[in-house]
Amino acid sequence: MDNTGIYPKFPNNRPLTQWERDKQLKQKQRLEVAPRSELAVVKLNSTYLLSVDRWYRQRGFLTLLGLAIAGVGLYWVVDFLWMVATGKVPNENGLWPVIFVGCGVLAIIAVLGLSMAGKELFRWTYYPIALDRKHRMVHVFRLNGTVLSVPWDEVFFTLGRGKGIFGALNWDLRGLVLDKDRKTVRETFAFSIVIDQEKAVIAHWEFLRRYMEEGPAAVIDAIRFCMPVDGQREPAAAGRERIFVNDAGMSGAMWLIMWPFNTLHAWARMLAMRTSRIPRWPADIAATLTVAKDDPYVRDASMNPPDLR
Structure with missing residues (x-):
């Protein structure tokens, strides 16, 4: 593409x-x-x-690719934040700051994906x-x-x-x-x-x-x-x-x-x-x-099959 x-x-x-x-x-x-x-x-x-x-x-294509990128990024942001909020990931050895930084990066990727989709x-x-x-x-x-x-x-x-x-x-x-x-x-x-x-x-x-x-x-x-x-x-x-x-x-x-x-x-x-x-x-x-009513060279979608008009 x-x-x-x-x-x-x-x-x-x-x-x-x-x-x-x-x-x-x-x-x-x-x-x-x-x-x-x-x-x-x-x-x-x-x-x-x-x-x-x-x-x-x-x-x-840009819509599909952009929404896919945004969807993956947002999914992991929500998933990581949910694990933190529900206590599934303990705040040990500086793990939470790493998760928050990772979520920030994923959020940026998601925004870039939405920007790509926004081109269409x-x-x-x-x-x-x-x-x-x-x-x-x-x-x-x-x-x-x-x-x-x-x-x-x-x-x-x-x-x-x-x-x-x-x-x-x-x-x-x-x-x-x-x-x-x-x-x-x-x-x-x-x-x-x-x-x-x-x-x-x-x-x-x-x-x-x-x-x-x-x-x-x-x-x-x-x-x-x-x-x-x-x-x-x-x-x-x-x-x-x-x-x-x-x-x-x-x-x-x-x-x-x-x-x-x-x-x-x-x-x-x-x-x-x-x-x-x-x-x-x-x-x-x-x-x-503008087009003359008697123009013999008119071509448009009316010449297509009915489902492609």
Whole structure:
């Protein structure tokens, strides 16, 4: 599970690196790869494409891990203090001070666990990214609820590297907002794809690029499902499906081994979604993201099976 951008945060207010220059993806340069939507699309039409964020795929993992850490820490704090209060542990050889110090350490660990879970609980159901083709703008819903708006042609797109919980490196797709000198990174955002294959990220970039540069007809056939989070909380069945689909390529035995964890992950995802707010664009941005009634390129969650809408 790779939560780069949350843990750790993207580095900003820094020089653009040579590696980022070497991996730059240019808006006007067509790449001869098959576009991949990567289960990122919330809705698509002739005006704009709405995408989920980098952390949507594994949403619920920080909740599960954080609550587990907090639960273990609090359990042992209560257990040790109960043993002291009931006289099961005598105050001999300085044992009580050691227990109290240990309880303090465990309490700190529990607080850190709750802080981790708080990165998903009581936040927003997702952090949408809107590619406004009509006005050639990119709108990004930030983690703090504010919105970044930047012209499509001014964003420096590049590949990025993130690190999973066990240290494995992944590829992702990032947009860098540069200072006027075009050498200093002021802000970073990332699209939904996080994977160990560079070519898959490039294919997703080409999906987004072709939409903006060539229009919806160039990419509409790549969309099989839309994420059902537009103006609503994710249905439990859709969240469960999104968790389990991550392991779709595993062998049957490995899938069964992962089943208990994925079930807990799906429960934690549902908890995160139920406690979080639905993101809303500011009125001035929402006014630009309109769709014509006769638009032939509208795709949204209504195309999904009934339980995934």
